[in-house]
Amino acid sequence: MSDHGIAMKVVTAVRSTTPPSFDGDIPLYAFSLFLMTAMFFLSLMMMGRQAGRIWEQRNYDHQLDPVSLHRLVTMFAAAGVMLSCGAEALLLWGWTPKDAELTRRVIMAKRWIEPFAILCALVWMSIVMLAEPGLEHQLRKAPLPVDMWSRWPMLIRSLGVLALSLIMALAAVLLR
Amino acid sequence: MAATVPVVWDFLGYRFEAGPCIVTICATLMTRLIVSLNTNTRPRWLLDTCITCLSMLVAALWTQSKDLTLLPAAITGIGFGALGIGIIGFAKGQMAAALKVGVKTFLSSATAELPKPDPIDSDPDADLLRRLD
Numbered sequence: 001m002s003d004h005g006i007a008m009k010v011v012t013a014v015r016s017t018t019p020p021s022f023d024g025d026i027p028l029y030a031f032s033l034f035l036m037t038a039m040f041f042l043s044l045m046m047m048g049r050q051a052g053r054i055w056e057q058r059n060y061d062h063q064l065d066p067v068s069l070h071r072l073v074t075m076f077a078a079a080g081v082m083l084s085c086g087a088e089a090l091l092l093w094g095w096t097p098k099d100a101e102l103t104r105r106v107i108m109a110k111r112w113i114e115p116f117a118i119l120c121a122l123v124w125m126s127i128v129m130l131a132e133p134g135l136e137h138q139l140r141k142a143p144l145p146v147d148m149w150s151r152w153p154m155l156i157r158s159l160g161v162l163a164l165s166l167i168m169a170l171a172a173v174l175l176r
Numbered sequence: 177m178a179a180t181v182p183v184v185w186d187f188l189g190y191r192f193e194a195g196p197c198i199v200t201i202c203a204t205l206m207t208r209l210i211v212s213l214n215t216n217t218r219p220r221w222l223l224d225t226c227i228t229c230l231s232m233l234v235a236a237l238w239t240q241s242k243d244l245t246l247l248p249a250a251i252t253g254i255g256f257g258a259l260g261i262g263i264i265g266f267a268k269g270q271m272a273a274a275l276k277v278g279v280k281t282f283l284s285s286a287t288a289e290l291p292k293p294d295p296i297d298s299d300p301d302a303d304l305l306r307r308l309d
Contacts, residue, residue, distance in 0.1 A: 041206055041210055044210065045210050090247065093246050093247040093250055094246070094247035096245045096246065096247070098245055099245055102245070102247065102248075106247065157209060157210065160206075160209050161206060161209065161210060164202045164205055164206045164209070165202075165206070167198065167202050168198070168199050168202040168203065168206075168250070171194070171195055171198035171199055171202070172195055172199055172246055174183075174195075175182070175183040175193075175194040175195035175198065176182055176183075176195040176246070
């Protein structure tokens with residue numbers, strides 16, 4: 001069946017190095033490749049970090065503490081971004097006229113993964129809605145400004161991921 | 177802007193496609209950056225650099241030998257980056273298995289007396305000629 005699928009027919013008919021929706025716009029393809037790859041890795045890092053924090057602090061923070069809920073919400077948001085950007089990156093990287101079967105598979109993978117990404121967003125929004133009154137009440141108790149700028153070195157790793165993604169996207173477009 | 181013909185580098189007589197090669201190396205580096213080096217322990221710069229270089233080398237050679245397109249190349253890079261120091265253990269296992277087979281073959285050929293094949297019976301041409309007679 002897979003040899004005669006509609007997706008396969010489209011892929012073999014197009015024979016383009018970029019997905020047809022880009023209409024041959026190579027800079028837009030490179031930009032998309034860069035951001036989708038970078039956001040996939042960054043949201044993977046964020047999700048792993050939040051999951052690790054929840055697990056590390058499981059004996060100290062109650063599961064329904066504001067801090068635990070905040071971590072959970074961030075984790076699900078990151079998971080949604082990761083799945084969505086990951087599926088898109090899979091499609092962008094996998095699109096190749098050399099291998100129509102691979103191209104067909106990545107298109108189908110995107111169609112299957114994206115609904116689950118949206119379900120992660122649904123969970124995140126539900127937790128925010130359900131926790132809103134209790135969370136806001138407790139967060140107002142000690143409203144001291146948060147010192148954010150002393151932690152900027154934490155972003156160096158993210159900048160490295162961005163730079164590497166840019167190099168990858170440019171290499172894929174310019175040297176292929 | 178885009179290369180219509182793939183850029184191919186020639187390195188020591190081997191054919192390296194530039195795009196997949198750079199993508200593999202960057203993917204390995206990225207995986208090392210976000211997974212393996214993301215620890216709170218004391219940084220071991222020399223060891224980390226060596227392992228990263230080893231993973232990049234193995235991943236790039238794998239991409240070259242299999243002649244991969246972009247997505248398989250990126251996934252290869254991620255895989256070897258995630259393996260990290262495990263590459264050494266994996267290679268050791270492969271090497272030990274190959275060595276075992278080699279030693280076994282050597283010992284069996286050295287001890288066992290091989291039956292000498294009959295030159296006429298085993299030769300297919302001779303067999304055919306005899307049938308023709």
